[in-house]
Amino acid sequence: MPRTTGTYRNSTVTGETVRAFVPAALPPAGPSLRVEGPIDAACARAMAAIGKLEVAASLVPSTEWFLYGFVRKEAVLTSQIEGTEATLRDVLEFEATDHATHEDDVAEVCNYVEALTYARRELAKPKGLPLSARLLCEAHRRLMRDAGTRRGGNKKPGVIRTSQNWVGGTRPGNARFVPPPADTVPGLLANLDRWIHGRDPLPPLVKAGLAHVQFETIHPFLDGNGRIGRLLITLLLEHWGVMRSPILYLSHSVKRHQREYYDRLSAVRTDGDWEGWTQFYLACVEEAAEDGVAVARRIFALTGKDRGRLMSHAAATVAAIHLLDLLPSNPIVTVPRAAKLLGTTAPTARKAVEVLERIGVLRETSGKQRDRVYAYQAYLQALTADEGRG
Ligand SMILES: Nc1ncnc2c1ncn2[C@@H]1O[C@H](COP(=O)(O)OP(=O)(O)O)[C@@H](O)[C@H]1O
Numbered sequence: 008m009p010r011t012t013g014t015y016r017n018s019t020v021t022g023e024t025v026r027a028f029v030p031a032a033l034p035p036a037g038p039s040l041r042v043e044g045p046i047d048a049a050c051a052r053a054m055a056a057i058g059k060l061e062v063a064a065s066l067v068p069s070t071e072w073f074l075y076g077f078v079r080k081e082a083v084l085t086s087q088i089e090g091t092e093a094t095l096r097d098v099l100e101f102e103a104t105d106h107a108t109h110e111d112d113v114a115e116v117c118n119y120v121e122a123l124t125y126a127r128r129e130l131a132k133p134k135g136l137p138l139s140a141r142l143l144c145e146a147h148r149r150l151m152r153d154a155g156t157r158r159g160g161n162k163k164p165g166v167i168r169t170s171q172n173w174v175g176g177t178r179p180g181n182a183r184f185v186p187p188p189a190d191t192v193p194g195l196l197a198n199l200d201r202w203i204h205g206r207d208p209l210p211p212l213v214k215a216g217l218a219h220v221q222f223e224t225i226h227p228f229l230d231g232n233g234r235i236g237r238l239l240i241t242l243l244l245e246h247w248g249v250m251r252s253p254i255l256y257l258s259h260s261v262k263r264h265q266r267e268y269y270d271r272l273s274a275v276r277t278d279g280d281w282e283g284w285t286q287f288y289l290a291c292v293e294e295a296a297e298d299g300v301a302v303a304r305r306i307f308a309l310t311g312k313d314r315g316r317l318m319s320h321a322a323a324t325v326a327a328i329h330l331l332d333l334l335p336s337n338p339i340v341t342v343p344r345a346a347k348l349l350g351t352t353a354p355t356a357r358k359a360v361e362v363l364e365r366i367g368v369l370r371e372t373s374g375k376q377r378d379r380v381y382a383y384q385a386y387l388q389a390l391t392a393d394e395g396r397g
């Protein structure tokens with residue numbers, strides 16, 4: 008289909024002249040994107056899967072249970088797409104103990120959680136920043152905090168780039184994609200903001216996917232564009248009421264189909280294939296939501312079973328029951344941390360930990376006599392059970 012998706016402009020970078028792509032403003036035009044046929048069906052399936060995920064998440068006493076683990080799953084996976092190696096376990100261990108394996112990578116994942124938390128808080132405040140390039144810059148500042156010193160090179164946290172960048176390839180001349188010249192970026196972002204807050208009647212779920220492509224094509228930062236662009240999807244889905252909380256870990260599915268993800272982004276630019284992108288994206292949403300449902304159900308069954316076992320155990324204490332309820336959002340604990348969570352003395356917390364260890368809920372993982380670390384192993388397994396799925 009003969010769509011013009013943008014224009015090319017010569018741009019000079021490190022002494023080479025390259026053709027930089029300047030995307031046309033959203034929405035897709037000439038012809039416009041129509042949600043009909045297979046796209047309509049894919050959209051309906053994705054929405055149904057999201058609905059099921061929300062129902063599964065409402066089975067437990069508090070959405071926080073899933074929010075905690077699922078947000079961190081997304082944080083780990085979106086960072087893995089970028090190339091970090093930290094696992095969910097590394098991150099949870101760090102949060103419980105302040106000690107990390109893969110320290111730098113864990114810090115980046117934690118930065119993502121902070122960026123998301125910050126952005127959601129702004130959006131919830133009556134006078135907070137609206138969902139806009141400015142908000143994404145502030146999120147980027149948090150995402151990239153200390154990244155410059157860690158990885159070498161200054162990634163300019165929170166700052167829109169003022170130089171030409173490129174994607175894929177060792178130099179601009181052999182790049183997969185050369186994003187728009189720096190002087191066009193502020194205007195392109197302003198257009199994107201306008202479209203996001205405009206009245207385009209496309210389904211919000213589809214719109215979030217289009218916004219992501221546009222953001223990646225603009226590539227406004229020196230680094231972190233993928234993570235901020237995927238964060239944009241998460242924020243839009245909540246902001247537009249597609250989901251009540253950010254429990255969809257979309258990056259899992261995107262990572263599984265990472266090659267196709269890149270190809271689909273490129274095909275929008277080179278062939279105007281917004282339809283192909285949209286179908287791909289909707290299939291990822293459906294797949295991710297189904298993953299979430301399976302994990303949520305597993306966690307629901309596990310916590311129910313463990314609660315039953317604890318209640319029928321002679322040594323059960325109120326503190327132990329309370330601690331069990333806190334474990335889904337604190338699956339790795341130490342005694343001092345348990346005391347803090349429970350608001351009790353250390354001896355009471357130690358007793359609670361011991362009870363949970365005795366019935367096999369918690370397992371000591373440090374192998375040390377002091378500063379012991381306890382993990383809710385079966386829960387961690389349930390939370391990561393979908394990770395091997397290729
Ligand atoms: N061909 C492409 N066209 C547009 N965007 C792309 C293309 N290939 C990859 N991307 C996007 O660029 C991201 C990588 O950019 P980068 O700034 O390094 O972000 P991050 O550091 O968060 O991974 C990918 O995750 C993807 O979203």
Ligand SMILES: [Mg+2]
Nearest residue numbers: 089230231232
């Ligand atoms: Mg990067």
